[in-house]
Amino acid sequence: MTEIEYQHLAAVLDDLVYGVGGDENHPLSAVMTWVSILIKAYQEQHFPKIEALFPELVEEVWAQLESEGITPCAATVEQIETDVAAAAFFAIGYLLSERGNGESAISAYDLAICMKPDYAGAYNNRGNVYREKNRVDSAIKDHNRAIELAPNEPTFYNNRGIDYGERGELELAIKDFNKAIALKPDYAFAYNNRGAVYRVRGDHDLAIEDCTKAIELKNDYPAPYSNRGAAYRDKGDYNRALKDYDIAIELKPNFVEAYYNRGTAYHEKGELDRAIKDYNRAVELKPKTFEHV
Numbered sequence: 001m002t003e004i005e006y007q008h009l010a011a012v013l014d015d016l017v018y019g020v021g022g023d024e025n026h027p028l029s030a031v032m033t034w035v036s037i038l039i040k041a042y043q044e045q046h047f048p049k050i051e052a053l054f055p056e057l058v059e060e061v062w063a064q065l066e067s068e069g070i071t072p073c074a075a076t077v078e079q080i081e082t083d084v085a086a087a088a089f090f091a092i093g094y095l096l097s098e099r100g101n102g103e104s105a106i107s108a109y110d111l112a113i114c115m116k117p118d119y120a121g122a123y124n125n126r127g128n129v130y131r132e133k134n135r136v137d138s139a140i141k142d143h144n145r146a147i148e149l150a151p152n153e154p155t156f157y158n159n160r161g162i163d164y165g166e167r168g169e170l171e172l173a174i175k176d177f178n179k180a181i182a183l184k185p186d187y188a189f190a191y192n193n194r195g196a197v198y199r200v201r202g203d204h205d206l207a208i209e210d211c212t213k214a215i216e217l218k219n220d221y222p223a224p225y226s227n228r229g230a231a232y233r234d235k236g237d238y239n240r241a242l243k244d245y246d247i248a249i250e251l252k253p254n255f256v257e258a259y260y261n262r263g264t265a266y267h268e269k270g271e272l273d274r275a276i277k278d279y280n281r282a283v284e285l286k287p288k289t290f291e292h293v
Helices: 002-022 029-043 055-067 074-098 102-115 118-132 136-149 154-166 171-183 188-201 203-218 224-232 237-251 256-269 274-286
Strands: none
Touching: 029 237, 055 203, 102 118, 118 136, 118 154, 118 171, 136 154, 136 256, 154 171, 154 188, 188 203, 188 224, 203 224, 224 237, 224 256, 256 274
16 A cells, blocks of 8 residues: 555545544444555565455455356465455445535545556546545546546446536537447437436427436436426426326435425416415525525
């Protein structure tokens, strides 16, 4: 571990200690313990053997080598340890991101990439976190790199398409969603995202068509119901819009956007009491979003 990696790891540990504390049942408790071990090892100038910490991951790598007919040598063993460590930091980044700790997640992905510079998945996930932090240019840069490393992975095009949509570059977004769908024709998420962009562009019929396709492919996916509802609302078809919002909220009871959108539909329809109720629920679920509204 280099000094820079150690500093990144120390920052991750600070956030883990703050978030986990002494709760042994916390989902990140085991991660905090492992990070502490790595830091202690660095301080003692002794890095623990990674295969002892993550034997299952090592077994997977060895099996992969054997299937490819590769005979391990000393350099290969060292690379295995590095790859497993990178995978461990990738997992830490994912867990931290899921817990809403974006900056620490980025630090974990940084470490994964330092250890394995061709780690396409780490670039992709770090890009997603950058976008969530409103650092869209950094997100696009990371997703570009992920695509360079794995040009046939539909998820990476889908995620870059979301980046372009956030930046208002709708045609580039649609191009990426088209590519994602071409690579994976049953990709419900890409259909939904392309439908959302079509709606922003004013192509409501195309938006409805794409969201309907997403629902056909994955009928328990709440987002396309909300997005199709928004397209119906734009067309003045409030009954269909409200039906879609109801389904979205039934599938995801804490779906802030669906409550807000349904409130808007009720508002435009003149049902103000119902509109206020939905707006209030949206604010309860995500107050910071509406602080300046």
